Amino acid sequence: MIIATYVKHVPDAEARLAADGGRIAVDDHAYALDGMDEYGVEAAVRLKEAGLADEVVALAIGPARSEAALRTALALGADRAVLLETDDDLDPLAQAGPLAEATRACGAELLLVGGKQADWDSAALGPAVAEALGWPVCDWTTELRLEGREVAAVHDVDDGSEAWSASLPVVVTTQQGLNEPRYPTLPNIMKAKRKPLERRPLTATARVVTLAAALPSRARRGVRLEGDAATVASELARRLRDEAKVL
């Protein structure tokens, strides 16, 4: 059984952003493998280590720099990587078709995708690629077991959690709690340079156009209350009632 695991190269949380015309500009060095995708890579590698999968293929869509995210996935234990290279800002629906095609092309029957992407703040790719493949999707997964061709999972729903099962092939979106991703060790980062990474040009049309981008900062009162605990507490209570009018 082959597992495909999607990885995205996204700005890290500390990256400095700038609104540049109609788009958000980010320093090239501030990108890293999306933390949400790390859970998927870890899950795939553990399934392979447990003898339940034969190969782990990391897939990415994005500009050339995305190779760094794929190299991280290779350092974490993926066997090979494929980059669908494009400089266009593709929304998740526009990515779904090419990703589905790449998943089929490598023969994968389990596709893992991070639950939410840190650049678009989007949770759409997993469900969208599942639709493109015609496979069921288990979203926001916190437990994942594979027995033969049967997938047994637990995932978050709106007001709690739900058991979920299906036969392969399936798409699973991953999140915190699924596992504790390992670090890429330095020897493995160095070995990852020698693992195969294939680049294919991607032409696709975005379905969503960004008209404007801004970095809003919500104006906060920024009041510091000082003094002993009783004084600041009663001052705060009074202000919440009389000034902010929220009590």
Next chain:
Amino acid sequence: MILIAIDHAHGAPRRGAFELVSAARGLGSDVAAVVLGGPEAAPVAAALAAFVPSVVHVDDAALDHPSHERRTTALASVAGELGAEVVLLVAGRGGQAVAPRLALRLGGTLLEDVAAVRRDGTAVVAERLAYLSRASLTVRATAAPVVVSVKPGAYPAAAPADAPGSVASRSVAFTAADDAARPGERRSVARGRVALEEADVVVCGGRGLGDAASFERLVVGLADELGAGVASTRAVVDAGWRPYDEQVGQTGKSVAPKLYFALGVSGAVQHLSGMNRSGTVVAVNKDGDAPIFKASDYGIVGDVREVLPALRAALAGLD
């Protein structure tokens, strides 16, 4: 026409349903609601009829707690039949899983997790946040129909319409692919407390609480007194003090209450992305340089374990 997909629980629409009514009215007057589920959903459909001209109830017990695939098929069938130009869903977990599938199935476009949606001529334009909620984007859909998931709390709940609408019942045919996934047992975590996304007041505790017992005593104690939702930071969840479903931030929930207490929370950007739409923010933290103070209306530098008991006393003492 504008179609809104109604979430419901215990025989009543969820609050988000009435927010969708508000969003839909801003897009056009021809609004229909679709309610999925067996007999338990009938009163939901009846309740919605007071708000929109037309309600479709897909009356099928196979749609009680349906898989995303069944729900997609049911919504696609109704949207196709009614010729919906726009379909609105609440961007909760379920809505965010169904909306992309539905948009692809309909051959349309997805505008995801939007804070506002409007018409610009014939186009549909929306405002949404990105980059861990640090940036705001204005986005336009390039193809119809447009499926829009609307952030909970982004719109006020609508008032009933002047004239009641009609309710029609119908059925949907499922395929084998719709039954590939088998949802199983559900565990609710509501525990009688107000759902985090729907709470007017949220009390969030961080690692500054010191341990699980202090969290329970101080944070949960304050939340109980205020009738508030309880939230946690990732550090607290990682430490095993609290369950995942209380986590607010990038990997957890996104909330926008009128009042948000950040207690012993440092304010990492991942956390801020889940709470920075809140109305008034109060922060208590020992570290005066903690980033949370930049995101706060009222800040108190001090040990949360000393400040909180005093604050509870002060709040209780207000007239």
Next chain:
Amino acid sequence: MDFALPDDLLALQRAVRDFAQREIAPVAVELDREPRFPRATLRKMGEMGLLGILTPEAYGGLGLGYLAYAVLLEEIAAADAAHATIASVTNGMPQSLILTHGSAAQRDRWLPRLAAGDAIGAFCLSEPHAGSDAAALRTRARRVDGGYRLDGSKAWITSGGEADLYLVLAKTDPEAGARGITAFVLERDTPGLSFGAPERKLGQHAAITTSVRFDDAFVPEDQRLGEEGQGFVMAMSALDGGRVGIAAQALGIARAAFAAAARHAEEREAFGRPIREFQGVGFKLADMATRIEAARLLTHRAAWLLDRGTQATKEVSMAKLAASEAAVFVCDAAVQVFGGYGYSADYPVERYLRDARVTTLYEGTSEIQRVVIARQIHRETAR
């Protein structure tokens, strides 16, 4: 001329930064207050590959050069200086001397354990009466049947009592001065090897430092490194690498202190504006950043020269001098930027200052570095 670090090294730097900030930084305060040898984090550092950076891959190390060593050690020090000290010692003399002077059997025996972090190494040169004046050593190694017996004591030994392997310099020929010094490798459980109580120090509390005693401690012949009398030359030849490590460590501490100060100057307001807008604070931050940048350029260039196999004693000493003095300056300035808070243990900068202070002392004081630099200048200018 290209000042950019290679992409491969940037990837390693990023991985170590994430690792150090997530695994090491959170324990730094606790280890400062309740000092203990950080075995759990050292084990993780070993798994990462951080305890055998220079040792070839054939022995389980990373086989990287000094530029990479400096870049990675800076990341560790930015999270916690004590971890960087322990790492620089075990990465340094024990492994480099065993690699360059050990027999094939000795390399196979010790290097894989050290490079993987399964064994932590210590280096025993300084004595109560001999610091940088290594030729004045008093620890004796007497030849006996099948090996040597060691008597004497060593001082200020990083990881004393905690390390598994001790590289010891002792006199086999007291008459021969520096040429009478020989290197030995001792296991911790060697009979006659004992350790003093951990020294109480200004900073870097978790980098446990003790005295080491040898009372008729028997060392088999096959644990002698190289030939008799080669020990001093051996140790001197590896000094440059060690000093680059201390320079990198000083940079890491300085960087952490600067980051804390810059953030505080942004957050803290006085008279209605952030204090960084006051020139007194802004100029201080400018000087701090400039000193760090200058020291980093010197350090990276010295490491780069070592990687090219160039004689770089002067440049290494310049880097060590500049970086350690910059660290003390920057940490002291950071305390000043914090005002009264800077003096409080609730804020990190007083710890940075205490941790940084030793960087101008060990691996040769600033005065020793100046002696070295002056001597090299003299050699270059003398006819």
